[in-house]
Amino acid sequence: MKNKVKQLAAAFLIAVAIIVSVHPEPVSAAPSAPNNLYFVQWAKSDFTSFRVRFTTKQYVSGVQYRLTLTNGKTDFLSSHWDGPFSSGTTLTMTFYDFSNNRVRHGYVRTYRYTSSGRRVYSNWSNAVHISPSPVKNKVKASIVSSKSTNVRLKWNTIYGCHGYNIYVTTNPAGKWYWNQSTRESSTATSAILKTYKGSKLKPYTTYYVRVASRRKRHGVFCKIWFPSTSFWNCRFKLTK
Numbered sequence: 001m002k003n004k005v006k007q008l009a010a011a012f013l014i015a016v017a018i019i020v021s022v023h024p025e026p027v028s029a030a031p032s033a034p035n036n037l038y039f040v041q042w043a044k045s046d047f048t049s050f051r052v053r054f055t056t057k058q059y060v061s062g063v064q065y066r067l068t069l070t071n072g073k074t075d076f077l078s079s080h081w082d083g084p085f086s087s088g089t090t091l092t093m094t095f096y097d098f099s100n101n102r103v104r105h106g107y108v109r110t111y112r113y114t115s116s117g118r119r120v121y122s123n124w125s126n127a128v129h130i131s132p133s134p135v136k137n138k139v140k141a142s143i144v145s146s147k148s149t150n151v152r153l154k155w156n157t158i159y160g161c162h163g164y165n166i167y168v169t170t171n172p173a174g175k176w177y178w179n180q181s182t183r184e185s186s187t188a189t190s191a192i193l194k195t196y197k198g199s200k201l202k203p204y205t206t207y208y209v210r211v212a213s214r215r216k217r218h219g220v221f222c223k224i225w226f227p228s229t230s231f232w233n234c235r236f237k238l239t240k
Contacts, residue, residue, distance in 0.1 A: 031060050031110045033123035039106075039130060040092060045227040047100035047132030052108075053092045054125065056085050060110035065093055066124065067104045070160035070215075075104060080111070080119070103160030103215055104130040129222040132158060133213045139234035141209065144192065149201045149238055151193040153209065161186045161213035162221070168196050172208045172230040181214070201238055209234040 034054050043049035052065075061084050067076040076098070085091065093108075107124040114120060134155040144150040153166070163184040167176040177197055182188035194200070196207060210232050215222050 029112065030120040031058055031112055031122040034108055034110060034125035037106065037108050037125045037128050039128050039225060042225060042227040043094055043096070045231070046135050047227070048098055049094065049096045050098075050130060051092055051094045052106050052128050052130075053090065054108055056087055056089045056091070056110065058087050059112075060085050060122075061112045061119070063091060063108055063110050064121075065095075066107045066109075067095070067098075067130075068107070070103050070105070075102075085110075100132045100135060101156060101158055103132070103158065103213070106130055127217075129215060129217060131161060131213050131215045131222065131224055133164075133224065133226070134158065134211050134233050136233045139209065139211050141193075141234050141236040143238070149194075149203070151201065151207075151236060151238075152190065153193060153211065153234065154190045155211050155233070157186050157189055158213040159186055160215070162216045163188055163214055164191075165212045165214055165224075166191055166193070167210040167212065168193065169208050169210075169232075170196075170205060172232045176210060184216070186213075203238045203240050206235055206237045208232040209236070 034056070037052055037054040040051035040053050043051055062080050062082040063085070064080050065078040066074060069075050076095075083089075098104075105127040107127060109122050109124045111119040111121045138156040140154050142152050144152050155164075163182045163186070165181050166179045168179045169176045179193060179196070180191060182191060193209070201207065211234065212224050212226070214224060
Protein backbone atom coordinates (compact mmCIF):
# COMPACT_ATOMS: atom_id res chain seq x y z
CA MET A 1 0.00 0.00 0.00
CA LYS A 2 2.89 2.38 0.77
CA ASN A 3 4.23 1.96 -2.77
CA LYS A 4 0.79 2.51 -4.22
CA VAL A 5 0.34 5.71 -2.24
CA LYS A 6 3.76 6.93 -3.35
CA GLN A 7 2.88 6.20 -6.98
CA LEU A 8 -0.42 8.03 -6.65
CA ALA A 9 1.26 11.01 -5.06
CA ALA A 10 3.85 11.23 -7.83
CA ALA A 11 1.19 10.88 -10.53
CA PHE A 12 -0.94 13.56 -8.93
CA LEU A 13 1.89 16.08 -8.66
CA ILE A 14 2.82 15.59 -12.29
CA ALA A 15 -0.82 15.85 -13.35
CA VAL A 16 -1.54 19.35 -12.01
CA ALA A 17 -2.03 20.93 -15.39
CA ILE A 18 -2.90 24.57 -14.70
CA ILE A 19 -2.54 26.70 -11.60
CA VAL A 20 -3.61 30.23 -12.43
CA SER A 21 -3.09 31.90 -9.07
CA VAL A 22 -2.76 31.17 -5.36
CA HIS A 23 -5.33 32.37 -2.85
CA PRO A 24 -3.55 34.50 -0.23
CA GLU A 25 -5.57 33.45 2.83
CA PRO A 26 -7.14 30.20 4.10
CA VAL A 27 -10.91 30.21 3.62
CA SER A 28 -13.10 28.57 6.25
CA ALA A 29 -16.29 28.06 4.19
CA ALA A 30 -16.67 24.56 2.77
CA PRO A 31 -16.25 24.43 -1.03
CA SER A 32 -19.05 23.13 -3.22
CA ALA A 33 -18.84 19.55 -4.49
CA PRO A 34 -17.09 19.02 -7.85
CA ASN A 35 -19.54 17.93 -10.55
CA ASN A 36 -17.30 17.43 -13.59
CA LEU A 37 -15.14 14.41 -12.75
CA TYR A 38 -14.70 12.16 -15.78
CA PHE A 39 -12.78 9.11 -16.97
CA VAL A 40 -9.81 9.94 -19.21
CA GLN A 41 -8.26 6.65 -20.31
CA TRP A 42 -6.83 3.32 -19.29
CA ALA A 43 -3.17 3.87 -18.45
CA LYS A 44 -2.36 0.18 -19.10
CA SER A 45 -3.84 -2.25 -21.61
CA ASP A 46 -4.53 -4.83 -18.89
CA PHE A 47 -7.14 -2.59 -17.19
CA THR A 48 -5.13 -2.25 -13.98
CA SER A 49 -4.36 1.48 -14.17
CA PHE A 50 -6.51 4.42 -15.21
CA ARG A 51 -6.81 8.21 -15.18
CA VAL A 52 -9.61 10.54 -14.13
CA ARG A 53 -9.78 14.34 -14.39
CA PHE A 54 -11.74 17.36 -13.23
CA THR A 55 -11.39 21.15 -13.18
CA THR A 56 -11.82 23.20 -10.03
CA LYS A 57 -14.48 25.90 -10.17
CA GLN A 58 -13.34 27.77 -7.07
CA TYR A 59 -10.31 28.17 -4.84
CA VAL A 60 -9.57 25.07 -2.73
CA SER A 61 -6.75 24.06 -0.42
CA GLY A 62 -6.54 20.47 -1.68
CA VAL A 63 -8.29 17.33 -2.92
CA GLN A 64 -8.91 13.71 -1.91
CA TYR A 65 -10.01 10.75 -4.06
CA ARG A 66 -12.09 7.68 -3.28
CA LEU A 67 -12.88 4.44 -5.15
CA THR A 68 -15.86 2.26 -4.25
CA LEU A 69 -17.09 -1.13 -5.36
CA THR A 70 -20.58 -1.41 -6.81
CA ASN A 71 -21.99 -2.33 -3.40
CA GLY A 72 -20.86 1.07 -2.08
CA LYS A 73 -17.95 -0.30 -0.02
CA THR A 74 -14.87 1.92 -0.10
CA ASP A 75 -12.08 0.16 -1.99
CA PHE A 76 -9.49 2.93 -1.78
CA LEU A 77 -9.18 6.32 -0.08
CA SER A 78 -6.26 8.50 -1.10
CA SER A 79 -4.13 10.74 1.04
CA HIS A 80 -4.82 14.47 1.10
CA TRP A 81 -3.14 16.35 -1.73
CA ASP A 82 -2.54 19.94 -0.66
CA GLY A 83 -2.48 22.74 -3.21
CA PRO A 84 -3.65 25.35 -2.99
CA PHE A 85 -5.52 25.24 -6.32
CA SER A 86 -7.24 28.22 -7.85
CA SER A 87 -10.47 28.20 -9.84
CA GLY A 88 -9.84 26.76 -13.31
CA THR A 89 -7.11 24.32 -12.24
CA THR A 90 -7.29 21.04 -14.17
CA LEU A 91 -6.23 18.02 -12.13
CA THR A 92 -5.55 14.56 -13.53
CA MET A 93 -5.16 11.59 -11.19
CA THR A 94 -3.64 8.25 -12.24
CA PHE A 95 -4.52 5.15 -10.22
CA TYR A 96 -1.97 2.33 -10.50
CA ASP A 97 -2.07 -1.45 -10.10
CA PHE A 98 -5.65 -2.15 -9.08
CA SER A 99 -7.33 -5.52 -9.66
CA ASN A 100 -8.78 -5.79 -13.15
CA ASN A 101 -11.78 -7.98 -12.39
CA ARG A 102 -14.03 -5.50 -10.55
CA VAL A 103 -16.20 -2.56 -11.55
CA ARG A 104 -15.55 0.56 -9.49
CA HIS A 105 -16.86 4.08 -9.08
CA GLY A 106 -14.50 7.00 -8.57
CA TYR A 107 -15.13 10.23 -6.65
CA VAL A 108 -13.22 13.34 -5.64
CA ARG A 109 -13.84 15.92 -2.96
CA THR A 110 -12.11 19.21 -2.23
CA TYR A 111 -11.39 20.98 1.04
CA ARG A 112 -10.26 24.25 2.55
CA TYR A 113 -8.33 24.94 5.72
CA THR A 114 -9.81 27.02 8.50
CA SER A 115 -7.71 29.53 10.39
CA SER A 116 -7.11 26.84 13.02
CA GLY A 117 -5.79 24.41 10.40
CA ARG A 118 -8.86 22.15 10.27
CA ARG A 119 -10.02 20.80 6.91
CA VAL A 120 -13.56 21.65 5.80
CA TYR A 121 -14.67 19.26 3.04
CA SER A 122 -17.04 19.54 0.10
CA ASN A 123 -19.45 16.69 -0.58
CA TRP A 124 -18.16 13.94 -2.83
CA SER A 125 -18.38 14.62 -6.57
CA ASN A 126 -20.37 12.91 -9.27
CA ALA A 127 -19.45 9.26 -9.76
CA VAL A 128 -17.21 8.25 -12.63
CA HIS A 129 -17.76 4.71 -13.93
CA ILE A 130 -14.66 2.49 -14.17
CA SER A 131 -15.45 -0.85 -15.81
CA PRO A 132 -12.66 -3.19 -16.98
CA SER A 133 -13.24 -5.87 -19.59
CA PRO A 134 -11.59 -9.29 -19.74
CA VAL A 135 -7.92 -9.09 -20.77
CA LYS A 136 -6.40 -10.95 -23.71
CA ASN A 137 -5.14 -13.98 -21.82
CA LYS A 138 -8.50 -14.46 -20.04
CA VAL A 139 -10.66 -15.00 -23.15
CA LYS A 140 -10.43 -18.44 -24.75
CA ALA A 141 -11.89 -19.72 -28.03
CA SER A 142 -12.48 -23.38 -28.92
CA ILE A 143 -14.33 -25.25 -31.66
CA VAL A 144 -17.67 -26.62 -30.45
CA SER A 145 -17.30 -29.88 -32.43
CA SER A 146 -15.49 -31.32 -35.45
CA LYS A 147 -18.73 -31.17 -37.41
CA SER A 148 -19.39 -27.51 -36.72
CA THR A 149 -17.80 -24.13 -37.43
CA ASN A 150 -19.28 -22.70 -34.25
CA VAL A 151 -16.83 -21.36 -31.68
CA ARG A 152 -17.27 -21.34 -27.91
CA LEU A 153 -15.91 -18.33 -26.02
CA LYS A 154 -15.13 -18.37 -22.30
CA TRP A 155 -13.75 -15.59 -20.13
CA ASN A 156 -13.20 -14.52 -16.53
CA THR A 157 -15.84 -12.81 -14.40
CA ILE A 158 -15.86 -9.02 -14.07
CA TYR A 159 -17.57 -8.59 -10.70
CA GLY A 160 -20.17 -5.86 -10.58
CA CYS A 161 -20.95 -5.74 -14.30
CA HIS A 162 -24.33 -6.39 -15.93
CA GLY A 163 -23.38 -8.93 -18.58
CA TYR A 164 -21.16 -8.65 -21.64
CA ASN A 165 -21.31 -7.46 -25.23
CA ILE A 166 -19.46 -9.42 -27.89
CA TYR A 167 -18.09 -7.76 -31.01
CA VAL A 168 -16.30 -9.43 -33.92
CA THR A 169 -14.16 -8.16 -36.79
CA THR A 170 -11.57 -9.37 -39.29
CA ASN A 171 -9.71 -6.06 -39.04
CA PRO A 172 -9.18 -4.74 -35.49
CA ALA A 173 -8.11 -1.35 -36.87
CA GLY A 174 -11.41 -1.09 -38.76
CA LYS A 175 -15.08 -1.46 -37.89
CA TRP A 176 -16.29 -3.73 -35.10
CA TYR A 177 -19.61 -5.57 -35.49
CA TRP A 178 -21.88 -6.38 -32.57
CA ASN A 179 -22.54 -10.12 -32.44
CA GLN A 180 -24.53 -10.72 -29.26
CA SER A 181 -25.08 -9.79 -25.62
CA THR A 182 -25.16 -12.18 -22.70
CA ARG A 183 -27.81 -12.05 -20.02
CA GLU A 184 -27.43 -9.26 -17.47
CA SER A 185 -25.23 -11.15 -15.03
CA SER A 186 -21.51 -10.91 -14.32
CA THR A 187 -21.36 -14.73 -14.16
CA ALA A 188 -22.64 -15.18 -17.72
CA THR A 189 -19.10 -15.78 -18.95
CA SER A 190 -19.51 -17.91 -22.08
CA ALA A 191 -21.12 -17.63 -25.49
CA ILE A 192 -21.29 -19.46 -28.82
CA LEU A 193 -20.23 -17.64 -31.99
CA LYS A 194 -22.11 -18.96 -35.01
CA THR A 195 -21.94 -16.13 -37.52
CA TYR A 196 -20.04 -13.04 -38.58
CA LYS A 197 -22.08 -10.27 -40.21
CA GLY A 198 -24.95 -12.70 -40.68
CA SER A 199 -22.95 -15.49 -42.39
CA LYS A 200 -21.32 -18.64 -41.05
CA LEU A 201 -17.75 -18.41 -39.86
CA LYS A 202 -15.29 -19.18 -42.66
CA PRO A 203 -12.20 -21.40 -42.56
CA TYR A 204 -8.72 -19.86 -42.83
CA THR A 205 -10.00 -16.45 -41.73
CA THR A 206 -8.66 -14.77 -38.61
CA TYR A 207 -11.43 -13.36 -36.45
CA TYR A 208 -10.81 -10.85 -33.69
CA VAL A 209 -13.18 -10.79 -30.72
CA ARG A 210 -13.89 -8.08 -28.21
CA VAL A 211 -15.69 -9.21 -25.05
CA ALA A 212 -16.79 -6.00 -23.34
CA SER A 213 -18.31 -5.82 -19.88
CA ARG A 214 -21.38 -3.65 -19.56
CA ARG A 215 -22.81 -1.83 -16.59
CA LYS A 216 -26.13 -0.18 -15.86
CA ARG A 217 -26.38 2.99 -13.79
CA HIS A 218 -29.80 4.47 -13.04
CA GLY A 219 -31.29 2.02 -15.53
CA VAL A 220 -29.06 3.11 -18.42
CA PHE A 221 -26.00 1.28 -19.77
CA CYS A 222 -22.81 3.27 -19.25
CA LYS A 223 -20.18 3.88 -21.89
CA ILE A 224 -17.41 1.28 -21.75
CA TRP A 225 -13.86 2.44 -22.41
CA PHE A 226 -11.07 0.39 -24.00
CA PRO A 227 -7.28 0.82 -23.92
CA SER A 228 -7.42 1.64 -27.65
CA THR A 229 -9.90 1.70 -30.53
CA SER A 230 -8.31 -1.48 -31.91
CA PHE A 231 -8.29 -3.37 -28.60
CA TRP A 232 -9.19 -7.06 -28.81
CA ASN A 233 -9.06 -9.75 -26.15
CA CYS A 234 -9.27 -12.89 -28.32
CA ARG A 235 -8.58 -14.03 -31.86
CA PHE A 236 -8.98 -17.35 -33.64
CA LYS A 237 -8.78 -18.99 -37.06
CA LEU A 238 -10.75 -21.99 -38.28
CA THR A 239 -8.56 -24.53 -40.06
CA LYS A 240 -11.35 -26.39 -41.82
